[in-house]
Amino acid sequence: MRRERRKMLAARVDLADKISEIAARRGTLYDYVNDVLEQAVRAESLGLTLKEVLDDRWVIQDARDAGFAIVPEKVFYEMTEDAYDRLGKRKMTSLWYEIGQWYGKYYEDLGRFEGSVRRFFWDISEFKISEDDERLILTCLGSKFSEAYTELFSKFLEGALNALGYSLDGGEVSKGIISLRFTKSKGE
Amino acid sequence: MSEDVPDEKKLIRAPGDLVSKLSEAANRQGKTFYSYISEILEQAVRAYEMKRSLKEIIDAYEILEIYKEAGTVFTPRDFLEYLVGKTYGEDKETLERLWHQAGRWYGVYLKERSSDSIDTFVRLLREGRWDLSEVTVKRNQETLEFKCVSPLVSQERTELIRHFIEGAMHSLGYKSEEKECFRGIIRLRFLPLVVP
Secondary structure, eight states: OOOOOEEEEEEEHHHHHHHHHHHHHHSOHHHHHHHHHHHHHHHHHTTOOHHHHHHHTTHHHHHHHTTEEEEEHHHHHHHHHHHHHHHOHHHHHHHHHHHHHHHHHHHOSHHHHHHHHHHHOTTOSEEEEEEETTEEEEEEEOTTOOHHHHHHHHHHHHHHHHHTTEEEEEEEEETTEEEEEEEEOTTO | OOEEETTTEEEEEEEHHHHHHHHHHHHHTTOOHHHHHHHHHHHHHHHHHTTOOHHHHHHHHHHHHHHHHHTEEEEEHHHHHHHHHHHHTTOHHHHHHHHHHHHHHHHHHHHHHOSSHHHHHHHHHHHHOTTOSEEEEEEOSSOEEEEEEOSSSOHHHHHHHHHHHHHHHHHTTEEEEEEEEETTEEEEEEEESSOO
């Protein structure tokens, strides 16, 4: 592609030096800057900044490291519904509760757990945990959730929060809506 | 070469068209061009420190976006394995059909979205991993061969991933010619439905 004439960019001296150093290992400074700016334009066309792209780059790797697997959404929901009917609510909720406990222990920190739920469960429309003294209010909305999956996911959240030192104190679970209240467990 | 200017700044030569585009972007975001360029260069250095190029990182990000748009979710691997283990034995055909249909849907989606849908599909399998440690594809004029390897997945899930891949490839205009599926290893050979 034919380029317009070259222009001069003013850059912070430390960055300009670092960029020159990187470019020296790869080719010319002009070509490297050209490549960097092209990618910035590309990110911009996706409606993002390069920082946002780099921050999210590791989602798949992080999810994999934390023991998540990727699966087509429709297949997953249908298989879950089917298993819920065949194996029964008790077995399935207990399984999700245990898995939640594992993740609570894995993340060890409420903020990290909350951040991971937001990053990895992108089928959730809204996820919020608000703290008020010793109490926690958890809200999770999933427009695609079936009644059974909402029930299971609420058990996952309950298991995680229990492992993080909170006991369920009431709430509401109905198709696509999870609203739970927790209190700090005694002895914590 | 870069040139020194006052106030701890240096001047760097860059293509005029890109500078103009980024100047507009900086305006849209209400930032000065200088601070906007600093952010870009900071991220270029960050990418270098990650031992990746910005292109590789944006390519991977696009894959993530495709996953989101195409309807893919993360779920705890233990639960998925449990689910597959419990349901596969009882109703194998339904489950295989379900995964095949999901693959077909992906194929149609990729055909609409991507100029090289096969390449994007392979990148989806590689980047998303599906717990696959290796995904290789040999493409020539007449055939397309897939080899997927994973030490992590069960026999049942290997079969389901195979059905998913076949579903996608059928939507993308290929028919299955040879298939071999062993726990954690999938080998598939496809022929185009219409020879070019």
